[in-house]
Amino acid sequence: MILLIFGLLIFSILAYFKIADNYNIIDKPNDRSSHKYITLRGGGIIFYIGALLYFLFYGFSYPLFALGLTLIAIISFLDDIKTVNSKVRILVHFSAMLLMFYDCGLYSLPWYFNLTALIVSTGIINAYNFMDGINGITGGYSLVAMGSFWWINNYIHPFIDNNFLYVIGISLLGFNFFNFRRRARCFAGDVGAVSIAFIIVFLLGKLIAETDNPSFIIILMLYGVDSILTIIHRLILNENIFLAHRKHLYQIMSNELKIPHTTVSLTYMAVQALIMVGYFAYLKLNPSTSPWFYFLAIASLLTGIYVWLMKRYFKLHQG
Numbered sequence: 001m002i003l004l005i006f007g008l009l010i011f012s013i014l015a016y017f018k019i020a021d022n023y024n025i026i027d028k029p030n031d032r033s034s035h036k037y038i039t040l041r042g043g044g045i046i047f048y049i050g051a052l053l054y055f056l057f058y059g060f061s062y063p064l065f066a067l068g069l070t071l072i073a074i075i076s077f078l079d080d081i082k083t084v085n086s087k088v089r090i091l092v093h094f095s096a097m098l099l100m101f102y103d104c105g106l107y108s109l110p111w112y113f114n115l116t117a118l119i120v121s122t123g124i125i126n127a128y129n130f131m132d133g134i135n136g137i138t139g140g141y142s143l144v145a146m147g148s149f150w151w152i153n154n155y156i157h158p159f160i161d162n163n164f165l166y167v168i169g170i171s172l173l174g175f176n177f178f179n180f181r182r183r184a185r186c187f188a189g190d191v192g193a194v195s196i197a198f199i200i201v202f203l204l205g206k207l208i209a210e211t212d213n214p215s216f217i218i219i220l221m222l223y224g225v226d227s228i229l230t231i232i233h234r235l236i237l238n239e240n241i242f243l244a245h246r247k248h249l250y251q252i253m254s255n256e257l258k259i260p261h262t263t264v265s266l267t268y269m270a271v272q273a274l275i276m277v278g279y280f281a282y283l284k285l286n287p288s289t290s291p292w293f294y295f296l297a298i299a300s301l302l303t304g305i306y307v308w309l310m311k312r313y314f315k316l317h318q319g
Helices: 002-022 045-058 063-081 086-104 111-131 137-155 162-179 189-211 214-236 249-256 261-285 292-318
Strands: 039-041
Touching: 002 039, 002 045, 002 162, 045 063, 045 162, 045 189, 063 086, 063 189, 086 111, 086 189, 111 137, 111 189, 111 214, 137 162, 137 189, 137 214, 137 261, 162 189, 189 214, 214 249, 214 261, 214 292, 249 261, 249 292, 261 292
Parallel strands: none
Antiparallel strands: none
């Protein structure tokens, strides 16, 4: 079954390439881009198609999540083609997340938890979109996240059908084949970055609701540190944080330090994977100790590394 789904996913992305090429759905380099070539945009639609194929082959398990994912994929794809009004976009995002929260089981929790979840989910989705700036980073980092969810599901607390993780995983592999390379055949686009972020938020929400352990958000630790500290940095520089920029650490590494995109992406994958290996080991060796000790220690370490690297190399960006 998985091989059949993988074949359908590859067929679908190749078919999309023809459509995107025909209708000129492309990404043109500009002064804020980290790439140099005109590239097809929206290849990340394969993540949405993967979710649909899961429901088709394994049963319609999470209907409101599926509806929310459909809404967010449509508005994001439209945004890839032509800029959508920000108020319309955020309204659709909120609606999609509120639908998804039901299938996560969050409405059984206090209202303030849901409000916090809405704010955090919005931040995660936007951070994922902003971090999608170089070849391989979205697909690679998301693969590490799926691997983490699989480990939790099989060795810590079962919370989701493994087949869902497998299907999303192979959709990421299919996308990476065309994106995780020196010259990408396609970019994820908003439809890809936002859709995979929505899927990850769904998995996180469901996991946290069932375990009552918010520290599982450590699955997104490296993205979180890079995104939050970059926002703080830009506020210090009196910049509009909603405008496109090239000040993320991964962008400094790619653009100013001239490290190949794939190397930077592999570095982010490796660091996040090591964080998760340490987290799982900590849970096993210290079952009676709060995982927040490990969480805060890693957050502090990454913050120190980020600040040191920025002090050392940000001057290259300014130059």
